[in-house]
Amino acid sequence: MPKRRKVSNLLALAVLSALVQRPMHPYEIATALRSWGKDQDMEFKWGTFYTVIRNMDKHHMIEAVESVRDGRRPERTVYRITDLGRAELVDWARELVSTPMPEHPRFRAGLSVLAALHPDDATDLLRQRLDLLDDAIRQDRAVLDAHLREIPRLFLVESEYDLAMRAAEAAWLRALLAELTSGSYPGLDTWRAFHETGEMPAELTELAERTSTPRAGDPDLDTPD
Amino acid sequence: MPKRRKVSNLLALAVLSALVQRPMHPYEIATALRSWGKDQDMEFKWGTFYTVIRNMDKHHMIEAVESVRDGRRPERTVYRITDLGRAELVDWARELVSTPMPEHPRFRAGLSVLAALHPDDATDLLRQRLDLLDDAIRQDRAVLDAHLREIPRLFLVESEYDLAMRAAEAAWLRALLAELTSGSYPGLDTWRAFHETGEMPAELTELAERTSTPRAGDPDLDTPD
DNA sequence: ACGCCTATACTCGTGTACGAGTAATCGCTG
DNA sequence: CAGCGATTACTCGTACACGAGTATAGGCGT
Numbered sequence: 001m002p003k004r005r006k007v008s009n010l011l012a013l014a015v016l017s018a019l020v021q022r023p024m025h026p027y028e029i030a031t032a033l034r035s036w037g038k039d040q041d042m043e044f045k046w047g048t049f050y051t052v053i054r055n056m057d058k059h060h061m062i063e064a065v066e067s068v069r070d071g072r073r074p075e076r077t078v079y080r081i082t083d084l085g086r087a088e089l090v091d092w093a094r095e096l097v098s099t100p101m102p103e104h105p106r107f108r109a110g111l112s113v114l115a116a117l118h119p120d121d122a123t124d125l126l127r128q129r130l131d132l133l134d135d136a137i138r139q140d141r142a143v144l145d146a147h148l149r150e151i152p153r154l155f156l157v158e159s160e161y162d163l164a165m166r167a168a169e170a171a172w173l174r175a176l177l178a179e180l181t182s183g184s185y186p187g188l189d190t191w192r193a194f195h196e197t198g199e200m201p202a203e204l205t206e207l208a209e210r211t212s213t214p215r216a217g218d219p220d221l222d223t224p225d
Numbered sequence: 226m227p228k229r230r231k232v233s234n235l236l237a238l239a240v241l242s243a244l245v246q247r248p249m250h251p252y253e254i255a256t257a258l259r260s261w262g263k264d265q266d267m268e269f270k271w272g273t274f275y276t277v278i279r280n281m282d283k284h285h286m287i288e289a290v291e292s293v294r295d296g297r298r299p300e301r302t303v304y305r306i307t308d309l310g311r312a313e314l315v316d317w318a319r320e321l322v323s324t325p326m327p328e329h330p331r332f333r334a335g336l337s338v339l340a341a342l343h344p345d346d347a348t349d350l351l352r353q354r355l356d357l358l359d360d361a362i363r364q365d366r367a368v369l370d371a372h373l374r375e376i377p378r379l380f381l382v383e384s385e386y387d388l389a390m391r392a393a394e395a396a397w398l399r400a401l402l403a404e405l406t407s408g409s410y411p412g413l414d415t416w417r418a419f420h421e422t423g424e425m426p427a428e429l430t431e432l433a434e435r436t437s438t439p440r441a442g443d444p445d446l447d448t449p450d
Numbered sequence: 451a452c453g454c455c456t457a458t459a460c461t462c463g464t465g466t467a468c469g470a471g472t473a474a475t476c477g478c479t480g
Numbered sequence: 481c482a483g484c485g486a487t488t489a490c491t492c493g494t495a496c497a498c499g500a501g502t503a504t505a506g507g508c509g510t
Contacts, residue, residue: 096335098350110321125323168393
């Protein structure tokens, strides 16, 4: 059920959730979102933001209420959410929460070309990632705990989720590093040999050539595009 | 150290990793990537793919070797990787592996507006997600195990990582659902009351208004844009 | 009271992403 | 062996993303 949204950018979801509270003008929306940390949950770019507002207006999810001119500043249009907007908010939230979609974290892409690096280099870099990750987790943990003292947990679920995921990544990394440093990781010698002698073992050249084995979980033969 | 890549789309990384093996023409690259499952690691769209190839050529990461005309078909240009391309592959892989970057999974965005849904609805939807997730994990686990019998683990790290992350999400979901269904989740009554009576408790209206508390982990006051 | 710096509040141009469309060939069926 | 659907192999137009630029207002030091 992944529907095609008229405005697909997730910023629109945040805008809707802000305008549910009360009508605001764009910049006010933006500061509100930043003030309660929504900009951590999704990419926030000013250029994109105003485009999204314009598109939402075009598609009648929001509508202009008034246009206040404050002094000689450029007039700012105050928007309110429409019934259509309210419906979109709920429908979109339901979809996002209920339906897991294939995500593509950058780290995964990095791992997929890990063999291109020398195993020792790879190990160092993974350890570096783990260190950075541990630091970030510690920090975010502290920030979250501080907020939990004044904001109900319901409004911090995303942060709890984020923290749990990062912790899981750290744990996974730790396990992988253990295998790499102890030397127990299977195929490590072959990997090292390839990078030090430049010699590709027979079993690998053979593997690289066979274009036959489609490695799909589900048989999605048809990707329309 | 997140450098600005001349071609930022991750498809370019995959293309480089394919051309390291041997020169190929675009369509051949695409089928190779799909055959060894790289299309699961990153978004693959045909339209994007050809744009990326053209940009990589423009930036001299790859170069045309020959242009074979096979029968009366449109001629296909065979590309090979350049030294610059090889350098880019290694440098990019190192960055992706070593440096955690803020990601924005769609589920997180969904969670950030969870309060917009009725708690009972939210609970049902979360359970639905968990079910779908469990199914997907079972399937991918089976597929991965099958592949591990013929492909070295090194070339399946990304899948192992992905599986670990999904498992972690499932575990987190299970814990959250336990609290929601047992009724032990703090603030659940308030949440329910708000949706059933439409009445927003005083402590929440107050919270919504204060635009003062910037919830940032790091003080990034300046987002240039 | 005037220059200057910072914060506010956007607009615009360029480049990128991608769905829809296209055209040739292959292979099967009747 | 003619017809036809599937597969191969792309191109193109448009919508979207976003960095850089702009313009006004408010504060403040001298």
